[in-house]
Amino acid sequence: MHSVMNTLMDGAVAADLSLMKRVAAGDKHAQRVLAHRLAARVGRISQRLLRNRADAEDAAQMALIEILRSSGTYKDISSIERWADRITVRTVLRHARDQRRKPWHFSSLVDVESLGAAPEEPAQSEETARPVEDYLQELPAARREVLVMKHSLGYTTEEIAELTDNPVGTVKDRLVAARKQLRKLITRDARVRARDLEKTS
Amino acid sequence: MSEAHNGFEHWATLMDRQAAGEQLTAVELAFCERFASEHPACREELVVYEQLASDLDVQPNEASRALVDATLKRMEAEEAKSAFAELGLLRKRRVPMLALASAVAAVAALFTLYLHRAPKREDSDLRMAQSVPVSRVELVYASGQVQVAGEAATVGRTFLREGSVIETEEGSACVLIDPDINVCLAARSRLRLSQITSNARRLDLLVGKASTRLATQPEGMSLSIVADGIASTAVGTAFSVERSADGRAVVTTVLNGKVRVGHADDTRIVTAHERSVVLGSRADLTSVSRVEEAPSWALLGPTVLWHDPVSATLELHGTPVQAQALLDDQLIGVAPLSSLIPVGSHHLVVRNGEQVLIDRELHVTAGETAEIAYALPAPAAPTPDAVTKLDAPAAKLDARSNEQNAKLLTKEQLAPAPALPEEPNSAQAPKTAAQWLAEARKLMREGRFAEAASSYQTIMQQFPDTETARTVLVSLGQLQLVQLQAPELALHSLDNYLTRGGSLAEEARVARIHALSTMHRDADEAAAIDEFLVKHPRSLEAAALRARLATLRGVR
Numbered sequence: 001m002h003s004v005m006n007t008l009m010d011g012a013v014a015a016d017l018s019l020m021k022r023v024a025a026g027d028k029h030a031q032r033v034l035a036h037r038l039a040a041r042v043g044r045i046s047q048r049l050l051r052n053r054a055d056a057e058d059a060a061q062m063a064l065i066e067i068l069r070s071s072g073t074y075k076d077i078s079s080i081e082r083w084a085d086r087i088t089v090r091t092v093l094r095h096a097r098d099q100r101r102k103p104w105h106f107s108s109l110v111d112v113e114s115l116g117a118a119p120e121e122p123a124q125s126e127e128t129a130r131p132v133e134d135y136l137q138e139l140p141a142a143r144r145e146v147l148v149m150k151h152s153l154g155y156t157t158e159e160i161a162e163l164t165d166n167p168v169g170t171v172k173d174r175l176v177a178a179r180k181q182l183r184k185l186i187t188r189d190a191r192v193r194a195r196d197l198e199k200t201s
Numbered sequence: 202m203s204e205a206h207n208g209f210e211h212w213a214t215l216m217d218r219q220a221a222g223e224q225l226t227a228v229e230l231a232f233c234e235r236f237a238s239e240h241p242a243c244r245e246e247l248v249v250y251e252q253l254a255s256d257l258d259v260q261p262n263e264a265s266r267a268l269v270d271a272t273l274k275r276m277e278a279e280e281a282k283s284a285f286a287e288l289g290l291l292r293k294r295r296v297p298m299l300a301l302a303s304a305v306a307a308v309a310a311l312f313t314l315y316l317h318r319a320p321k322r323e324d325s326d327l328r329m330a331q332s333v334p335v336s337r338v339e340l341v342y343a344s345g346q347v348q349v350a351g352e353a354a355t356v357g358r359t360f361l362r363e364g365s366v367i368e369t370e371e372g373s374a375c376v377l378i379d380p381d382i383n384v385c386l387a388a389r390s391r392l393r394l395s396q397i398t399s400n401a402r403r404l405d406l407l408v409g410k411a412s413t414r415l416a417t418q419p420e421g422m423s424l425s426i427v428a429d430g431i432a433s434t435a436v437g438t439a440f441s442v443e444r445s446a447d448g449r450a451v452v453t454t455v456l457n458g459k460v461r462v463g464h465a466d467d468t469r470i471v472t473a474h475e476r477s478v479v480l481g482s483r484a485d486l487t488s489v490s491r492v493e494e495a496p497s498w499a500l501l502g503p504t505v506l507w508h509d510p511v512s513a514t515l516e517l518h519g520t521p522v523q524a525q526a527l528l529d530d531q532l533i534g535v536a537p538l539s540s541l542i543p544v545g546s547h548h549l550v551v552r553n554g555e556q557v558l559i560d561r562e563l564h565v566t567a568g569e570t571a572e573i574a575y576a577l578p579a580p581a582a583p584t585p586d587a588v589t590k591l592d593a594p595a596a597k598l599d600a601r602s603n604e605q606n607a608k609l610l611t612k613e614q615l616a617p618a619p620a621l622p623e624e625p626n627s628a629q630a631p632k633t634a635a636q637w638l639a640e641a642r643k644l645m646r647e648g649r650f651a652e653a654a655s656s657y658q659t660i661m662q663q664f665p666d667t668e669t670a671r672t673v674l675v676s677l678g679q680l681q682l683v684q685l686q687a688p689e690l691a692l693h694s695l696d697n698y699l700t701r702g703g704s705l706a707e708e709a710r711v712a713r714i715h716a717l718s719t720m721h722r723d724a725d726e727a728a729a730i731d732e733f734l735v736k737h738p739r740s741l742e743a744a745a746l747r748a749r750l751a752t753l754r755g756v757r
Contacts, residue, residue: 039265064272132252151253172221195668
């Protein structure tokens with residue numbers, strides 16, 4: 001059983017390497033195959049890192065192009081997805097930096113869209129009233145980025161520091177601040193929901 | 202503080218430490234596990250993190266397929282462009298010296314000829330002016346209350362001439378100036394067409410905000426929007442000019458291309474995605490984000506309706522005013538509305554909040570005017586909307602086959618409107634606040650900000666005593682501030698919230714500070730920051746706001 005698994009794994013790795021070599025050689029069909037394999041994931045990461053939908057779509061396209069163009073640098077030490085994640089994060093963050101060159105203007109506005117706006121009736125899910133994307137939308141960019149890199153992509157604080165060109169201490173501070181703000185949002189949602197429920201009953 | 206509260210604080214601190222990479226002790230881990238299992242608040246938080254970690258591996262879907270197509274196309278275009286550029290460079294390098302020498306000789310010969318034959322400068326200018334055809338200037342869009350020279354304005358019937366003043370109340374208006382200059386005026390604005398027949402066209406922004414998009418102008422022609430003596434002169438571009446509420450600052454935001462901004466002898470070039478703020482003798486240049494540009498682009502949104510010179514006119518009016526009009530699923534404005542539209546078939550929807558007043562196909566031919574009236578249906582027997590075709594009797598208006606509540610009428614048939622039989626399935630349960638809220642969120646995600654604002658307002662009107670109605674004031678305030686770029690309205694919403702109080706006071710105060718900043722009310726902004734720092738000294742925004750306060754005090 002063990003050897004069968006190993007054989008399958010080796011086969012998958014070899015197939016991935018072969019795919020990436022074909023992409024690097026400019027094989028249009030291979031490019032399309034790789035793009036289809038990664039597009040949904042790249043799109044989701046971009047959407048989570050950026051608040052603006054149009055920016056996210058633009059950044060996702062740029063990230064996919066970067067991935068296709070960097071295919072020659074792929075080594076089989078990690079999965080294609082993990083390798084592509086780093087390129088996606090770097091590209092999207094670069095895009096985000098270009099978009100916000102002003103130090104304090106609107107970027108620090110917490111989008112409270114629907115913050116206190118919990119449903120009038122009990123939420124369908126007993127546990128959370130809102131999808132996680134809604135919460136992410138409400139965090140300032142720097143906090144949202146570290147939160148996504150930590151909890152969606154599983155990077156360590158050191159890896160995040162490297163990807164964002166920030167000191168580890170800054171990353172830790174932002175991560176804790178992001179978690180505190182998220183907690184505040186979740187707690188507030190629950191409180192408002194309870195109050196409205198009380199009124200309607 | 203209760204024991205449970207202290208426990209939650211302790212649990213949260215431990216979880217944050219762990220997330221930041223710290224190893225917890227076995228005792229701490231055991232506490233976290235036990236506490237979370239007993240407290241729903243912890244569970245809610247953990248579920249959010251589980252969601253964050255779990256669903257990155259989404260299956261390919263329509264959106265991802267579209268992303269792939271767009272990406273590959275973009276990549277191909279970029280490669281073709283770079284190949285073309287390379288080719289161009291190579292060709293340049295291969296220009297033979299002989300050809301270069303011939304060109305120099307030819308230019309020299311032409312210049313000599315010019316020196317002998319060129320007329321005097323005045324004659325030349327006169328000839329240039331004569332060669333430029335007289336500009337056509339037209340009102341092509343009027344949404345809400347729009348006046349020209351004090352009279353209510355209608356597309357196709359209001360004549361614009363040099364010196365005309367266009368004024369908007371709650372609504373917007375656009376004029377089209379040959380060749381291909383679109384100028385749109387925001388709500389509560391006033392614009393004078395000061396010079397439109399000379400090569401140097403000049404529009405004076407007396408109050409409010411105007412955005413413009415124009416094609417590259419012919420040699421020798423220019424367009425300037427002047428506000429308080431500050432001219433913003435286009436060089437083939439899109440930009441907006443706005444006067445602050447107190448009239449002291451002139452803000453020019455460049456969306457595309459370049460604009461020369463300043464007084465006659467003291468100008469600077471502002472390029473795309475930059476904003477110039479001129480306040481007295483002080484001029485600042487800053488970068489602007491896409492989000493900040495969005496309201497200026499939105500103001501230019503209707504210009505897509507008259508790209509094609511072969512157009513028809515849509516006139517829409519009725520009660521209630523401010524009903525939203527959607528043409529082919531795009532919001533084109535609020536009623537009363539008068540606009541050029543492309544000829545052909547369209548899908549027209551008019552709605553008041555969530556209530557659909559008109560939903561039908563509309564077919565218009567070149568030059569015709571479709572006048573459409575609507576009314577709120579009576580509760581028991583809904584009144585149908587009515588349509589009158591004024592200028593083209595042969596034009597065809599097709600009712601949608603599945604449309605039950607709309608009927609086409611001639612103008613004579615308009616009153617009294619006949620009642621339609623009630624639809625057995627038409628009785629819908631009224632929406633709850635939560636449903637309105639979900640609708641507002643959806644509209645926000647889709648970038649349909651004016652409609653989202655309308656949904657928020659519906660919550661406030663229909664559910665005034667709920668917590669939700671109170672908290673959406675903050676959402677609405679932010680929406681008015683950022684997306685709709687209406688800081689005065691935002692200030693009103695936020696002040697309304699803060700007067701009543703609530704748990705979003707911190708966020709409301711931050712937004713309020715931004716609103717005051719946008720309106721360049723420095724002293725009020727400084728006072729608002731002072732108040733914020735007293736009330737929320739440990740806020741995550743405090744450091745940035747202290748820095749802002751120092752800048753403000755330094756400036757003053």
